[in-house]
Amino acid sequence: MPSATASSLDDTVLSQVTAAIHAAGERLRERYTHHARGISRDEIVSEIYANDDAVLDLLKEPLLAARPGSRWAEDELAGGSLPPGEWWIVDPVEGNINHVHGMPDWAVTATLVRDNQPVLTVVHLPLTGDDYTALAGSGARLNGAQLRVSAKTDLSAALIGTGQAKPGEDEQTFRRIGDSVTAMLINGLVVRVSVPATLQLIHVAAGRMDAFWQFSDVRSGLVAGALLVAEAGGTVTDAHGEPWSLASRDFLATTPGIHAAAVKTLSPIA
Template identity: 80%
Template sequence: MPFDTDPTLISDVTAAVKTAGLTLRDRYTPHARGVSLSEVIDEIHANDDAVLDVLREPLLRARRGSQWAEDELAGGALPPGEWWVVDPAEGNINHVHAMPDWAVTATLVRDNQPVLTVVHLPLTGDTYTAVADRGAHLNDRPLRVSAKTDLGAALVGTGQAKPGEDERTFRRIGESVTAMLTGGLVVRVSVPATLQLIHVAAGRMDAFWQFSDVRSGLVAGALLVREAGGTVTDLAGRPWSTGSRDFLAAAPGIHAAALSVLSPIA
């Protein structure tokens, strides 16, 4: 079923995410917060709680019948219907360490495919939006992925999805970085995923992959890259959905080459 592109929905969601972004910006400090692990985790949770307090109700009100995916670190398929997958502080670890790479994201997922997303960067004021079959934009400017066709000229990236993943996932990340350092030009390893995926959608980076299914870090970028003309699959080359176990988003001209490097890493 085609997505109902109610013209007021994207503006309502954008307004809600920008308002939430003000809350997160007000909590930002020029110094790192927290010394012990427990203190850092407390700061992360405080950020999440403060932003969710102003974001949840406007989003549920904006889309009648939508539901809320509670666990931002969860992965796997969602039940049928429309769900808000939100990261109230995407790059939260950066925020509490006084680094600038963080955002507020809200994505509407229908039957395990993202259909509308807003990513707002409060420090710069930039807002990335995409609606299924309507294109992707930075503020009011259309986005387009890179035209590169040579993986050897590509800037690519990856990163861990969350702390404490299993040893196999960490090993695959390390092996994939080594492989891409040989196959590509430059590899970035950083968090969060969305902040790399907006660069892929804008043609500043050429590919991003992840050995994880954490939904909140992938759904926004997946839609932005698709709507900017990119290719989004799992690492077996199948079309990606929230039920996929891993992820690759790339410019079409290098997707096959990136897949050939990454798919053997099991």
């Protein structure tokens, strides 16, 4: 991923973003239950939208105010490049499907993208209180402590992850996911298939996992983790090994020592 400078970003902006994210996280924690909410598809979708609506007012105005002139990417499931300038790519409940099913794997994320490159991100886990943050060119951190990707050099020793980007993707994408999981099961050590993407990418950035791939261009699930992994010393490309951008059709983030082997495994499928 091409580097982007953070010369105009400072700790004050990061603090403003973190405060907004924490406020949203507290409201979502109050809404969280240890049991599933909703049985029918319509009920589940209604719960998901209700979560988003509950925190949007806590996020949008403060984040736009933190960077005057910035804009808001409205559709959290959209992909592709954005017009020039600064944009906030936010997932009010990253892993919303987990939240409404009483599972703990969810977060609140906000990433500032400048000219299609992520330059600042905050990922807040309300149930643990953890904050994963990154500024382009300044490293990635967990609660202020520097993060570093793993030192693995052998794909056969790697813990690797992937997952579905969104409901209702086309059958060809599902078949590619299945084929890629099979290929990684053969070549890696253990493969995790789960959602959301960000909660696997924070593990790559922290050196707990060694790679994550996804056949998707959904921006909100990738930009935060892309910046965190890159700033933690990882390699972020598409599945063919080309530099990743918002225009890329697929995504791969690894520790550098297994990147070539991961590309070799995934590129025939991608």
